[in-house]
Amino acid sequence: MIRNSASDMASKLAAGEITSVELTQAHLDRISDVDKEVHAFLHVDTQGALAQAAAVDAKRKNGEKLAPLAGVPLALKDVMAQKGIPTTCGSKILEGWRPPYDSTVVTNLKNNGIIILGKTNMDEFAMGSSTENSAYGPTHNPWDLTRIPGGSGGGSSAALAAFEAPLAIGTDTGGSIRQPAAVTGTVGVKPTYGGVSRFGLVAFSSSLDQAGPCARTVLDAALLHEAIAGHDPKDSTSINAPVPAVVHAARAGNVKGMKIGVVKELSGDGYQPGVRKRFEESLELLAAAGAEIVEVSAPNFEYALAAYYLIAPSECSSNLARFDAMRYGLRVGDVDGASAESVMNLTREVGFGREVKRRIILGTYALSSGYYDAYYGSAQKVRTLITQDFNKAFEIADVLVSPTCPTTAFKIGEKANDPLAMYLNDIATIPVNMAGIGGMSLPAGLADEDGLPVGFQIMSPVMKDERMYSVGSALEAALLSKWGAPLLSKIPALAGSK
């Protein structure tokens, strides 16, 4: 039952074949069985989840009209505020904090009757590509427990691949939904910036952060996308327009006549041979399904990584100033006569991990007087050039594609002491955030050399998110008929405690 897609689970719930309490309990059992190995969850809300499930079951029994995913369980990235439930962002500075309010994403999930199982592990404040920066220890990739599950949303992607949840929420600032999806053989979507409310999403880089759906199939991601998206007056950057028809596009999966642009700069050197091979095969399948493959060039993408590592730290140095030990979270050194400044200094020393400090200092430098124009200002101009590259490419192609990541999952610890090598993971995902457009990663198969999942990235213009679902769904169907079974059917079994 736990290996089904969310939409199959929803059908069985609607047909009365199972109850939400049974389905939720099955997932809670799976979590208690395998999460010692995977460590996808930071907090499991057993009672809350079962209570939500019982409430949905009661409504269904009364014949009330329910949302499509009502009664289906979900794992929530620990960056989202959920009332009364510990929300740490993977940081010691928020240990024990229980938000007094729900984020809009959580409100939408609850209104859709989606069951929140618990909170998933992440790199501290979403800064990282491996989940190794969590203050609570790394998450392990269910394909190979010695490897990283991606990051920052490695807990969400690992929970899906380990069948601990059929749906999850992620957030994507530079690839934190798509890269974890790629390395775990799951689906992850970063909607258009402003498509999903950021209210109650603990901010890392406000002009780049975007919440989105994670799932095991493109249709499941679309169903979750529609459940969480839409205008929110509580987020002034939320787009006041109808949600793109992503479910319709995912169900149709039609790419006939679509022009698919391969980004020349996001391939070649630095991309693992097995990644390139699966990518090329996927292009052939899309061509066979009726799409026209064209090449596009985005010459300024080569500066995206450098610009990102100025813009994101600059915004984070400002956003994370709110962790000042005054109103919530950790407070250290509050002895008689200690000044507020010394309490802040000591609290932030103890509360923040190495990477968070590194980025706050880098951002403080990039924004400081005398260096602002050379660093932050130059990066903002590069951002304009990247957006212009996208605009030109979208004049030629309906969507753009690339491998999601240059490599498959690397070993835990392999890049932990080399920040630059770690940053290179995000080279193909970052341009999407810079321009605020949509991006999806879906599994394209396993690399020949290591047998690990490869991700295929699809990028769509602002508020044309349905296009990436059309292409993703068509490719998924073609790959499924080639493989005969979903990629995750090949995942090695976890030992479990039974």
Added chain:
Amino acid sequence: MTSLSRDDVAKLAGLARIEMSEEELVALSSEFTVILDAVARVQGVASADVAATSHPLPLRNVFRPDVVVPSLSPADALSGAPAQEEQRFRVPQILGEE
């Protein structure tokens, strides 16, 4: 090549209100030489006439109607406070004695 000395990092850490050990200051200073070298690639890419993008959406002040809606109760607002007194956040001393 741009580099940041141990003292430069100490000054930035002070501005960012983060206490740092000697070991951390030295380590960060050497890491920043590499990182700043990498990010400095953005310099000189765009000509002077390219506008800066601070945000992906073409938004200017977004307003909503000024309507009173329920907000957090004092108990909820204080629920995560490290210390509180008389229904207020209790904070360490901000001003000196004089």
